[in-house]
Amino acid sequence: xxxxxxxxxxxxxxxxxxxxxxxxxxxxAKVTLITKKNKADTAxxxxxxxxxxVLSVEDSIDDHVQDTLISGDGLCNEEVVRIVxxxxxxxxxELMEFxxxxxxxxxxxxxxxxxxxxxxxxxxxxxxxxxxxxxERVLLEQTAAHPNIEILENHLAVxxxxxxxxxxxxxxxxxxxxxxxxxxxxxxxxxxxxxRAHITVLCTGGCGKVYLYTTNPDIAxxxxxxxxYRAGAxxxxxxxxxxxxxxxxxxxxxxFLISEAVRGEGATLLNQEGKPFMQQYDPRGDLATRDAxxxxxxxxxxxxxSDCVYLDISHKPTEFVKKRFPNIxxxxxxxxxxxxxEPIPVVPAAHYMCGGVLVNHxxxxxxxxxxxxxETSCTGLHGANRLASNSLLEAVVYAHRAAQRVPKILxxxxxxxxxxxxxxxxxxxxxxxxxxILVNHNWDxxxxxxxxxxxxxxxxxxxxxxxxxxxWLLKEIKAHFYDYLLTPDLVELRNLAVVAExxxxxxxxxxxSRGLHYTLDYPHKDDIHYLKDTILHKAERPTFM
Ligand code: SIN
Numbered sequence: 001x002x003x004x005x006x007x008x009x010x011x012x013x014x015x016x017x018x019x020x021x022x023x024x025x026x027x028x029a030k031v032t033l034i035t036k037k038n039k040a041d042t043a044x045x046x047x048x049x050x051x052x053x054v055l056s057v058e059d060s061i062d063d064h065v066q067d068t069l070i071s072g073d074g075l076c077n078e079e080v081v082r083i084v085x086x087x088x089x090x091x092x093x094e095l096m097e098f099x100x101x102x103x104x105x106x107x108x109x110x111x112x113x114x115x116x117x118x119x120x121x122x123x124x125x126x127x128x129x130x131x132x133x134x135x136e137r138v139l140l141e142q143t144a145a146h147p148n149i150e151i152l153e154n155h156l157a158v159x160x161x162x163x164x165x166x167x168x169x170x171x172x173x174x175x176x177x178x179x180x181x182x183x184x185x186x187x188x189x190x191x192x193x194x195x196r197a198h199i200t201v202l203c204t205g206g207c208g209k210v211y212l213y214t215t216n217p218d219i220a221x222x223x224x225x226x227x228x229y230r231a232g233a234x235x236x237x238x239x240x241x242x243x244x245x246x247x248x249x250x251x252x253x254x255x256f257l258i259s260e261a262v263r264g265e266g267a268t269l270l271n272q273e274g275k276p277f278m279q280q281y282d283p284r285g286d287l288a289t290r291d292a293x294x295x296x297x298x299x300x301x302x303x304x305x306s307d308c309v310y311l312d313i314s315h316k317p318t319e320f321v322k323k324r325f326p327n328i329x330x331x332x333x334x335x336x337x338x339x340x341x342e343p344i345p346v347v348p349a350a351h352y353m354c355g356g357v358l359v360n361h362x363x364x365x366x367x368x369x370x371x372x373x374x375e376t377s378c379t380g381l382h383g384a385n386r387l388a389s390n391s392l393l394e395a396v397v398y399a400h401r402a403a404q405r406v407p408k409i410l411x412x413x414x415x416x417x418x419x420x421x422x423x424x425x426x427x428x429x430x431x432x433x434x435x436x437i438l439v440n441h442n443w444d445x446x447x448x449x450x451x452x453x454x455x456x457x458x459x460x461x462x463x464x465x466x467x468x469x470x471x472w473l474l475k476e477i478k479a480h481f482y483d484y485l486l487t488p489d490l491v492e493l494r495n496l497a498v499v500a501e502x503x504x505x506x507x508x509x510x511x512x513s514r515g516l517h518y519t520l521d522y523p524h525k526d527d528i529h530y531l532k533d534t535i536l537h538k539a540e541r542p543t544f545m
Contacts, residue, residue, distance in 0.1 A: 002183070002424040004194040007032035007150070008410060010181050012157045012224065013203035015042035016132070017374030017395040019139035021201060021363075024403030026148035029410060032195065033143070034155035034184060036488070040136055041219050043205045043375065044392070047132025048259035048327065050124040051095075051396070052389035053088035055111045059121040061085050068390060071118045071289045072383020073515035074531055075237070080380040083361065084390075084397045091396040092125050099138045102127055115264035116388035118289035124389045129259050129327045135392065154187040156488050157223060158425070160200065160231040160370065166419040177232055178416070179369035183425050187488055192425035198413040199369055199406065202228060202357060206375040207241075207499045208255075209492075211350035212451035215244050215257045221492040222499030224376035228357045229498060233367040235536040236378040237355030238499070239506035240516045242386055243456050244351035245269075245293040248344065249308035250335045258311055258328055258346055260388045263287055265324060267313035269297065270343055272306040291385045291516045294348040298456045301347070310343035348456060352391060354382040354516065355506070358535065363402030366537075369413055373398050378533075384515020427485055439480070439489045442473055446500050454504055459520040463508045470501050505541075506534045 008029035011018045022031045035041070054064050064085040069076050096102055102125045103112040114124035127134040143149050163178040181196040204224035208216025229235055246263075248256040263269075263286045271277045281296035282288035288296075297309050313321055318340040322329050325339070332339050357365050357372035359379055365372050374395040381394050449469055453462040477497050480490060510517055512526035 002192055002194045004196065004422070005032070006196045008197060009199045009201065009406070010034070010195050010197035011201045011203060012182065013042070013205060013374075013376070014039040014140075014151070015044035015203060015205055015374060015395070016135055016139065016392055017376075017399050018201070018203035019136070019143050020396055021203065021373055021399035021403055022149050023139065023143050023146060024400060025406045026146050027403075028406045030148050030150075032150045032152065032197070034152045034157065034195070036154070036156040036187070036223070037219055038153055039140060039151060041217060042136060043216055043220060044132045044395075045136045046215070046217060046255070046257065047135075047392060048129040048257055049116055049261045049389045050114055050126030050131040051088075051092055051392040052116070052119065052124050052387065053092045053393055054085065054123060055089055055092060055125055056113055056122065059123050063120050064123065067119050068381065068387045069383070071385050071387040073291075073385055074525070074527065075383035075515065075533065077380025077383075080361065084379075084381050084394055087397045087400070088393045091393070091400060095135060095138070095396065098142055100127065100134055114261045115287070116260040117263060117284075117287045117293060118387050124261065124264070126261065128323070129261065129325045132392070155193075156185045156187060156491055157204070157227060158183040158185050158192060158486065158491055159227055161194065161196065161422050162231055163419045166422055176368055178419070179231060179367050180419060180422065182227070185486055185488065185491060190485070192486060194422050194424070196422065198410055199371060201363075201402070202370070202372040202376045203374050204376050206353035207496070208350045208353075210447065210450050210496055210500050210503065211241075211455070212447045213247065213347065213349040215247050215255050215349050215351045217255065221496050222353070223492070223495045224372060225353070225356055225502065226495035226498040228365060228367070228370065228372065229502065229536065229538055231367060231370070232538050233365040233370055234358040235356065235502065236358040236533045237384070237506070238353070238502045238536065239510050239534060240354035240382070240384050241350055241503065242290055242352040242354055242516055243294040243348040245290060245297055245348050246311050246344075246346040247349035248332065248335070249347045250345070253331070253335055255349070256331055257351075258344055259325070260290070262311060262313055262325060262328065265313065266316060267311050269293070270310040270312055271300050272304045272309070274310070277309075289385055290388065291518075294456050295518060297346075297348050308345040308347045311346045312343035313339055314341050314343065352386055354378070354384065354386050355534070358533075359398075361401065362405040363398050364405070364409070371402055373402060384517065425486075439487075439493050442477060443489075443493050443496065446470075446473060446496055450500055450503070454500075454507060457518055457520060458507055460508075463504055466504050467501075467508065470497065470504060473497055474501060502536060506536065509534055
């Protein structure tokens with residue numbers, strides 16, 4: 001028997017989107033926020049660069065719009081780009097009012113703005129190279145103190161509760177299904193709870209763990225995208241996985257990012273022979289957009305057979321480097337690289353999911369009662385390649401917009417007929433999964449295969465091979481899922497496999513190269529056939545799990 005809990009709003013995830021939405025929505029309703037590990041285990045906490053917004057008189061919204069559109073390579077929704085860039089500056093100032101200590105210039109009035117690839121002006125507000133950590137700290141403090149917010153750690157969403165699966169069947173308008181909350185695994189007790197809510201908001205971040213090398217934290221297993229898909233919500237643009245060009249290459253530390261802001265402050269990429277190379281690949285050189293830089297590095301590594309390239313900022317004054325990048329300086333030093341005197345070994349790594357759960361201008365998905373924010377969502381801002389530091393911006397702008405919509409949505413949903421009892425999570429005759437190897441083996445296999453076959457450079461044959469392997473893996477994982485009692489690892493593995501399949505499916509559909517999707521078999525852009533989003537919906541693929 002599952003325990004049943006109720007709140008007006010269920011937020012899943014405790015990064016910047018989840019926390020800032022919860023804080024604002026709590027003015028109108030009771031919010032339960034669940035997070036699958038500790039509340040600070042988020043991608044936000046690792047964000048170094050900062051938040052892009054027009055905060056200087058030398059910059060303009062039009063320029064920020066243009067830079068975003070160029071980076072997005074034809075697939076941004078211009079209306080969304082205008083909304084986000086215009087509303088962004090107020091959201092940044094609001095974060096300051098909450099207590100975020102952005103770095104200011106000596107006059108104390110003007111922001112100290114950073115530069116990053118693809119931007120035509122300095123516009124990245126930052127807290128040295130620990131911006132995400134500072135934003136997370138402030139938002140956690142604020143949400144913890146709010147009487148209308150309950151935060152539950154170690155609670156992992158398994159699947160959404162769907163009206164069509166209740167005893168009363170479909171409700172609402174004819175043909176319209178509805179999300180009623182989520183089945184949630186309490187990691188401490190092992191029980192699967194029913195968490196009912198009028199509004200459920202997916203803020204589970206991205207899916208970097210689908211790849212062998214990633215800058216993402218361990219929690220980034222694509223949970224929100226996988227559960228939204230299984231519930232019947234529309235997804236978009238999952239082939240556009242952004243590889244950050246510069247992840248620290250060191251066997252002792254995983255996922256440590258060397259911020260793009262380092263190149264923004266004049267660092268140069270060097271090949272194995274110590275020679276700059278980016279100019280050969282793109283006239284914008286080291287500050288080209290991320291898709292171009294990651295491909296340039298990939299080509300250079302393949303050409304020389306080397307395991308990494310190098311990023312050199314040692315020509316800058318030591319005091320400047322230490323003050324501007326204290327976290328990067330200390331971490332690299334700890335692992336034997338003094339960045340003030342020697343270049344940093346770097347490799348590209350999976351960093352950001354530009355697609356996600358398709359949402360409207362207010363963060364609402366195609367499934368009534370379900371919203372998605374931040375990296376989990378696809379708003380139309382990023383198109384085929386996100387502009388650096390536009391993600392924290394999108395998160396705070398959409399969290400604000402979604403919270404503004406809450407009273408209207410709640411009023412509508414509270415008036416719909418009750419759907420009757422929700423079925424308890426069925427465990428059947430499931431046994432305890434004692435052989436962790438069943439999970440680990442598949443997990444490692446997917447990540448390695450995705451890296452080799454669906455990485456920075458793709459091809460039809462590799463995609464086909466990946467599909468064949470995934471078909472087989474998905475069958476096995478599905479069997480495990482029903483044969484064994486749920487464990488967090490099994491839930492995450494299932495999500496990872498689903499997201500991998502969705503990426504491969506989307507990448508196979510797009511027979512052209514655009515933004516982050518580059519395929520050797522179709523190396524050019526094809527605006528006639530593919531100047532559109534890649535929309536996925538379970539109803540159109542009935543055989544898939
Ligand atoms: C970075 O600091 O390079 C990461 C920022 C981002 O991904 O936008």
